[in-house]
Amino acid sequence: MTMKDYQSQLSEFISQLEAKTQAYLGYPVSKDFDYTELAELLKYPLNNLGDPFIDSTWKVDSRQFEREVIQFFADLLRAPENNWWGYVTNGGTEGNLYGLYLAREIYPNGICYFSQETHYSVAKNLHLLNMRHIMIRSQPNGEIDYDDLRETLRIHRDLPAVIFANSGTTMTEAKDDITRIKSILNEFAINQYYIHTDAALCGAINPFLNPVPPFDFSSGADSISISGHKFIGSPIPCGIVIARKDRVDRIARSIAYIGCLDTTITGSRNGFTPVVLWSAIKKHGIEGLKKRALHSLQVAEYTEQQLKSIGIDAWRNPNAITVVLPEVPNSIKEKYQLATANGITHIICMPNVDKVHIDQFIADLKIALKN
Amino acid sequence: MKIITVVTKDYRGLIADITECLTENQINIVSIDADLADTTALVRIRTDNNENAFNVLNDKGFKLVSRAGILVKVKDEPGALAKISRRLAESNVDIRGMNMVEQHDGANIVSISCHDEEKAKEVLKDILV
Numbered sequence: 001m002t003m004k005d006y007q008s009q010l011s012e013f014i015s016q017l018e019a020k021t022q023a024y025l026g027y028p029v030s031k032d033f034d035y036t037e038l039a040e041l042l043k044y045p046l047n048n049l050g051d052p053f054i055d056s057t058w059k060v061d062s063r064q065f066e067r068e069v070i071q072f073f074a075d076l077l078r079a080p081e082n083n084w085w086g087y088v089t090n091g092g093t094e095g096n097l098y099g100l101y102l103a104r105e106i107y108p109n110g111i112c113y114f115s116q117e118t119h120y121s122v123a124k125n126l127h128l129l130n131m132r133h134i135m136i137r138s139q140p141n142g143e144i145d146y147d148d149l150r151e152t153l154r155i156h157r158d159l160p161a162v163i164f165a166n167s168g169t170t171m172t173e174a175k176d177d178i179t180r181i182k183s184i185l186n187e188f189a190i191n192q193y194y195i196h197t198d199a200a201l202c203g204a205i206n207p208f209l210n211p212v213p214p215f216d217f218s219s220g221a222d223s224i225s226i227s228g229h230k231f232i233g234s235p236i237p238c239g240i241v242i243a244r245k246d247r248v249d250r251i252a253r254s255i256a257y258i259g260c261l262d263t264t265i266t267g268s269r270n271g272f273t274p275v276v277l278w279s280a281i282k283k284h285g286i287e288g289l290k291k292r293a294l295h296s297l298q299v300a301e302y303t304e305q306q307l308k309s310i311g312i313d314a315w316r317n318p319n320a321i322t323v324v325l326p327e328v329p330n331s332i333k334e335k336y337q338l339a340t341a342n343g344i345t346h347i348i349c350m351p352n353v354d355k356v357h358i359d360q361f362i363a364d365l366k367i368a369l370k371n
Numbered sequence: 372m373k374i375i376t377v378v379t380k381d382y383r384g385l386i387a388d389i390t391e392c393l394t395e396n397q398i399n400i401v402s403i404d405a406d407l408a409d410t411t412a413l414v415r416i417r418t419d420n421n422e423n424a425f426n427v428l429n430d431k432g433f434k435l436v437s438r439a440g441i442l443v444k445v446k447d448e449p450g451a452l453a454k455i456s457r458r459l460a461e462s463n464v465d466i467r468g469m470n471m472v473e474q475h476d477g478a479n480i481v482s483i484s485c486h487d488e489e490k491a492k493e494v495l496k497d498i499l500v
Contacts, residue, residue: 116471123470134456134469137449137479151453155460341432 025347025361026338028201028322030233032352035276046271050262052087066274072281073226073240076207078218086242087264088228088274092200093121095225095241096164097128098265099196102223102243103162104129105251107192110160113152115144115176117169119198131162141317142166142174150184160192161185167215168202171341173322173348175202178221179214194247197221200239201348204231208290209319222247228273231292231350232280238273292351296321299349303358310366321349329368336361374415375425376436380475381412389414389428396427408444408500410476434473440484441491442472443498447479455495459485462494 001009021031041062049058052066070086089095096119103110112133114122126133134152137145144165153161163185165176178195185193197215199206203226206213216224223243228234252263284292300321307314307325314325324346328338338345347361377389386405393400393416401417418424425437436442445451452469459466465486473480480500485491492499 111466126468132467134452134466135471137447137452137471145449147449148452151450152456155453155456 020337023335024337025353025357026333026336026345028227028230028348028350030229030231030350030352032350033233033235033280035235035279038272038275038279041272041275044271046275048088048269048271048274050267050269051264053085054262060271062271062275062278065278069240069274069277069281070242073203074242076286077203077216077221077224077242079242080217080244083245084217084242085245085248086240087269088277089225089239089241090266090270091229091237091239092198092225092227093119093125094265095200095223095227095239096122096196096198097125098241099198099223099225099243100125100129100131100162100164101265102247102251103194103196104131106194106247107160107162110162110192110194111156112162112164113149114164115142115166115169117142117144117171117174118164118166119170119200122164122198138169138174142169142172143317144176144181146177146180146184149181150187153184153188153190157188157190160194161190163193163195165195165197165215165221167197167199167206167213168320168322171322171339171344171346172317172324173202173320174317175206175213175215177214178219182220194222195220197224199224200227201230203227203240204289205293205296205321208293213319217242217244228277228280232277232289233351234273234276234280236270236273236276238270238277240277293321296349296351296353299353299355299358302355303347303349306358306362310362312365323347323349328365329371332361332365332368335364373421374417374437375421375428376442377412377414377416377428377433378436378442378473378480379412379414379434380473381407381410385412386414388431389416389433392427392431393418393424396423398424398427406500409478411444411473411478411480411500413442413500434480436472436482440468440482441488441495442500443481443483443495444500445479445481445498447474447477451479452481455481455483455498458494459483459491462490464491464494 048061048063049056052063066088074084112131115136115138117138137148139145165178167175226240228238303323304314316323327340327343399419403416406413467484470482472482
């Protein structure tokens with residue numbers, strides 16, 4: 001390949017990316033970021049090998065930034081003081097895998113309960129970990145059906161329970177109430193349990209809502225996974241997982257038997273994305289993140305109203321930035337990259353979405369519905 | 372993955388939709404057979420490329436079961452799965468996994484994997500599909 005061919009292939013790819021990034025409304029990925037000042041870092045083989053809190057002989061890392069990021073999110077998620085641990089992951093799924101891995105190591109004979117609206121990757125994780133599991137019904141809004149959970153737990157009350165809770169399901173952004181789940185566990189005197197919250201999208205939104213939904217450590221979570229490339233925004237998929245340290249220490253002891261204290265999943269880890277997340281939290285700060293969350297909520301409210309005004313049966317869960325509507329014509333699905341399942345589709349009002357984008361969408365939808 | 376089972380509400384043209392989808396993706400069907408349980412259709416397919424077939428049918432929106440396990444049909448109501456759990460527990464059948472595959476017409480099709488599949492089939496024979 002000549003240098004000219006190489007450059008032309010790359011230029012063409014960049015143009016395609018630019019076009020494809022323009023219109024999407026159906027995926028929870030922010031695009032209002034600019035980290036060009038970090039491009040310099042691409043010259044270095046950054047690798048945050050192993051535990052971010054344990055020194056390594058490998059020094060080409062960004063672990064001081066990673067620790068700052070983890071501290072920031074530990075505070076945001078109201079983690080117990082001096083009793084938390086975490087790391088920057090490759091995305092929400094790795095964080096969920098980590099939470100389930102901790103749970104399985106602590107309760108090898110436990111059963112994992114999760115709602116039918118749970119992200120498909122969880123079934124994959126449960127298969128990987130060879131964990132026993134029972135799917136629980138969801139309510140029409142996507143939240144776990146507490147009655148079904150109660151009846152199922154009643155039968156398996158003699159076994160440890162691993163609860164995989166959602167705080168923001170993929171299609172409807174429904175949030176399971178872990179306080180209510182804990183009260184069911186207490187009702188049956190199930191003392192051996194572990195609660196993991198998948199807060200991929202909403203982990204960076206929930207702390208700014210009023211009231212704060214019951215999803216975090218103060219409500220009883222043992223571990224929480226958040227995506228970094230969703231609400232916060234990153235050019236490379238990433239995420240944050242935080243767990244109660246006393247839970248992690250339990251597995252660290254067992255790992256010590258094989259002569260290794262690295263409790264992360266992958267060992268060699270991305271050293272670039274922790275700096276991306278660090279940059280985002282430094283630029284936005286708490287106030288900036290709150291402003292983004294409130295902006296998204298306002299746009300979601302506007303979207304719901306606008307859709308209803310043209311006769312579309314749109315709805316959203318309380319304080320959700322996801323607006324649910326009946327399936328739309330294919331031309332609209334294609335243009336706006338809208339995911340559809342079971343006859344419903346959704347618009348996710350990420351921070352980069354403004355009323356002007358919604359007006360354009362409504363105009364296009366009106367035309368498509370007439371044809 | 373030896374066999375893929377499509378679980379769906381029955382409708383006119385279902386087999387045509389499945390075969391068309393596979394043909395469009397150059398997947399050859401080795402065998403296909405269908406069962407009907409009330410309004411639920413179970414279409415068992417063997418192809419020359421099951422991995423690919425699974426992906427294209429999944430993308431098309433079909434609910435699929437690929438792993439070993441049994442399928443039962445229960446009412447779509449809270450506690451219905453718990454009743455299955457109880458029946459299996461009382462017969463000392465250990466559940467490995469229980470997943471809802473498809474819901475329609477007030478029914479819920481559930482896939483169950485357990486240590487003793489034969490015994491589970493015997494215990495749940497009245498609701499097997």
